[in-house]
Amino acid sequence: MSKLLIFAITIVAMAQDARQIVEESQKRHRSNSQQYEGVLQVFNPNGKNSEKRWQFFRTGNYGESKALLRFVSPPEVKGVALLIVNHTDRASDQWMWLPELQRDRRVALQDRSTRFFGTDFSYEDLEERDVNQSDFTMLGEEAMNGQPCWKIQSVPKKGKTSQYNKIVMWVRKDIYFPVQYDLYAKDQLVRKLNYKRVEKVSGVWSALEMEMLDLKRKGRTVLRSDKLQYNVPLKDELFTLQSLRRGE
Amino acid sequence: MISLSSVSKRFDGKRQVIALDAVNLQIEKGEMVSLVGPSGSGKSTLLNLIGGLDRPSEGDIRIDGTLLGGVSDDELTRIRRDKIGFIFQFFNLLPTLTCLENVSLPLHLRGWPATRINERARELLALVKLEKRLDHLPEELSGGERQRVAIARALSVYPPILLADEPTGNLDSHTGEEILALIRELHERLKATVLIVTHDRGVAEACPRQIALKDGHIVMDKKG
């Protein structure tokens, strides 16, 4: 009886552990603002590849931040901008600016499982998730790319909708940095997200390259961050619809 | 007047019937001839051929010197209406027309002017002693009277030939005699050539010349 009790306590402790680790990880790598030039490469299974570049600005705390993304190339999408406002309690709001039509539009968000503009990311993958939205379980420890990691599973809390019913992540023990996510839908591994080129930039550990693999369509998307800067002064006005419409 | 040389008539059905077989016959102008024979002997066929209602399978028929073979249907009709008057067993009056109209019919068909038609039709009806029945419809007349109208119609243009198919066949004997008498009278007065098909021995014997047919052949031809 008592043995069983001890076992149960251990599980709870480990669970708390897992959550604490994720929370710690988010806390450590949090910055008030962020700016970089992104390069997005989509490798399609049919061999047709594309590359897009943008400028990225972000401000605010993790989970309730605001971000602005503005494409600079190729010419067909130059000027298209996306404003993302994350909320802790619900899905983010997203607006898009279309220079050709000279108007902004709300991005319909009902189906967050669909792919984000032809990449291997889904809309949901771009959201920042508050730790309170999921339950975490420590699965154990496992080395990843030669680095010792915690292997943690997260499952969305009841009432929180997600296309994924399970996410398994590997968090580096030395710097509390996540390096890989396995994303499961209906208990099937559908996507793999790898954080590569993890470096310390302005005192913050960052992955300068993210690679998303879509196992179902067998596509691959690589997102590279150039000229990454943290804690740059960004005005709040930058992250408004007015600013989006100005197209600057 | 009427001349047949080796006239044959066959009916091609499922079974070929030879109604007339190489018949030769000469009837002179002004003769009154009776044609007798059992049913199917070919007497009606002979009459129809002479009247131009039908055409022979073989042989030549001449009416008043005109060869009937080789003329068109309309030409045949013209010969018929100018030379031949028909009297039928069942009278064949048009039920919708009055006596006067029935008698006028052939004259109208010849395109005579109305006044002349009227004159002639009245004259004809007087000839058959029906001058009092001008505007009666056939159904209002007795059988004998109807046949008299039919005779008047047959005489419309005083044709040289009168063909009668069982003219008394549908009448009682007394009336039949009356009709026969009328035909004889007309024959004499008008000098018409008369050919009567009949079953009636009395009628046959009343004619100066009697011809008998059997199985498509003339088996008897006696004069006087």
Added chain:
Amino acid sequence: MRLLKLISWQYVRKHLLRTMLTMAGIVLGVAVFVGMHTANQSVLSAFNKTVDRIAGATQLQITAGESGFDEEVLERVQSNPNVRVAVPVIEAVVNLNLKTQSNILVLAVDMTGDRSLREYDLEDGDETVIEDPLVFIAQPDSLMVTREFASANGLAINSKITLSAMDGPRTFTVRGIMKSSGLTSAFGGNLAIMDIYAAQKVFGRNRKFDRIDLAAAEGVSVPELQKQLAATLGPGFEVESPSARGKQFESLSSVYGMLANITSLFALFIGMFIIYNSFAIAVTQRRSEIGIVRALGATRGQIQALFLTESAVLGLVGASAGLLFGLGIARAISASLGNFLGEIYGVAQRADEVSSDPRLLLGALVMGVVTSVIAAWIPARSAASIDPVLALQKGRYQQLSKGENRVRRQMAAVLFVIVFFCLFFAQDRVIFYSGYFLTVIAGLLLVPTLALWLSKAIRPLMKGMRPVEGTLAADSLIQSPRRTSGAVSALALSIALVISLGGMARASYDSINEWMRIALNPDMFLTPTQNVTDRSFRFPASFAETIKQIPGVRLTQVVRNARVLFQGNPVMFVAIDIASLRRESYLPAIQGDSESMYRLAAAGKGFIVSDNFAELYKVKYNEPLQLNTPTGPLSLPVVGIVRDYSDQKGSVLIDRNVYMKYWNDDTINIVRVYLDANTTVAEMRARIEERVAGSTRLFILTNQDLKAYIIKITDQWFGLTYIQLAVAVLVAILGIINTLTVSITDRRRELGVLQAVGALRGQVRRTIWLEAIAIGVVGLLIGLLFGAVALYYSLEMSARDIAGLRLDYTYPWNMAVGLVPVIICAALFAALGPAEQAVRGGLVEALEYE
């Protein structure tokens, strides 16, 4: 059954031609019924299919008539927690300048979120469908087409295609090709998808959507959600399941279905007389045969059953032939129907496959059989009453119809008295139609008597013309009313139909011309669409200003017409500056005072409605009209009723300010332009084109153009009714042929005698021709008389139940006179065959014929 085979079949075989002619009415009636209804159903089902396919997983659709609604509504809908997904839609049918296809349905959706409702590709993700979704959205010229359309037109990714957009022709780039799926078969595969925000610009919709498609969240009842949304959005919005749109379309095409019914009923009705006629004759001709069978022990019942079975078989064979024929013509009809609906209602629809409802086909068969049996009923009864002894006596006729005419006349008189009383209570629909029906019956009962009188009347005339042929022809009619009255009835009915439709057409043209003279008096009309009934494109409000500033323009009036749901039906609303309308196109009120009508309507204090609207929706002068607008309910009184022919289903005139206020819609369909006295239309056309060239999609119609267009539509409408006429006259001519065929068989001996006593073939032919002409003339005279009555009922019917148009009664004398040569020629034509038959065949048999 054995009797049938033994006796009837022999008769039919001997009279094959006549049997076929007898069936003609049934064949045509059933063919028209099946053809027109199948076409109607096919177009409807194609429409429903398109709706279905396009709807995809959509459970509810939100619309607000044709005016559309603001984008903000979408957010209100999306914020409802019971809505799983809600996406905006704009739909437009766009003319392509391609050889292969003329129209393409453009479905504009929100490309970022629409996939949750519609599957654009069933096989894999969208990468093969859309090359680059971001580019697709970023570039407003992006278009996604179906594989079928692409291959038919030789298009590939990045091909260019020109569509006429609001600002003139515009080149689009194919950036996606859909694989075959449910959706791609909508509208026959002629479907293109574009982004909705680009479509707003291309189709001049401002920041509005036509529709919102939505699906309920899991576990939410759809009817529940429907109620909830209807409540939150307010009464101006319709929240319906996608299939409800089919019902609206159905209401538009219902007039056509009604027409189909009338036409086929007429054909069958006329066919009924031909059958009656044939059977009546057959009974007479076969009396000796019937006598023998009776003498051999057949009962009266068996004889009656024999004839009825014969008629049922005839009906079945005829109906089957009609069925096949009908299905054959359905495709052609459905094409013309699709165009017709497109032209008149601006709802383009194409049926690529003809689908027939088994119930319809079965119904048609039953209809054919029942018609035939009813027609044979009386002849079958008289056949049963044949006395075997009398029948076997050669050369004697048993009078089967003694005293019939007197009884008929008495019955007709009684019916006319009832009809007369019906007229007093004609407000009641049932009484009105009963009156009509009884009038037809009474008329038909009188036909034999009238035909007899007329035949007797024309006998001297015909005798004068042709002493022998004329008399014989007339007598043939007089002597056998049984033989002729069927044909005469059929012909008279057809003529009556022609007169009533012709009269209606003339009255309509007169009224429409008068309306056009007053209401359509501007010098020019500017529209953004080729076709004034198509409202896919609209001008922005500013466009009128641009035009007004062109020198030489005296005045412009802007019109926004849109179908607005009134009591669930799409009704044409015409929003215009009423005060200006009063000054320029003063249509007098037919109910209400004209002056106050215009004053009140201009002040936004009332509606002006068309007389057909008032009639169809039972709306009375001075009564309020309750409407639900996107911004809430609107109730204004009817301040006047005018004669307006803007729309078949009625129209409502409303001041543009009121419309803009309640519908939040300032777009324009038509700009009416009045010119200065010294500016010509040609000059102005050049100036307008110079001013707006290339920047606006524009079609310029001159006054004559528009009038010609309206007349063309009217012609098309009556073109459909002329099909009825053609069918009716055709059946009637077949009736004449039938009667004559019988007549020459009946009178073979008579004709033989005629030839024996010296009639030439030409003379015999002329007798038959004259008989046909006599039937034609008698039928024509009776028909012209009946037509006068039928016209009254047709006008009433049109006012009550078809178009709601009240038209003045004018007898179409021109048409009546014009019919004389037509019918005489038709009758002569009908006589050609029988006349030839009459002079053929041996004289000997004819003389012996009994």
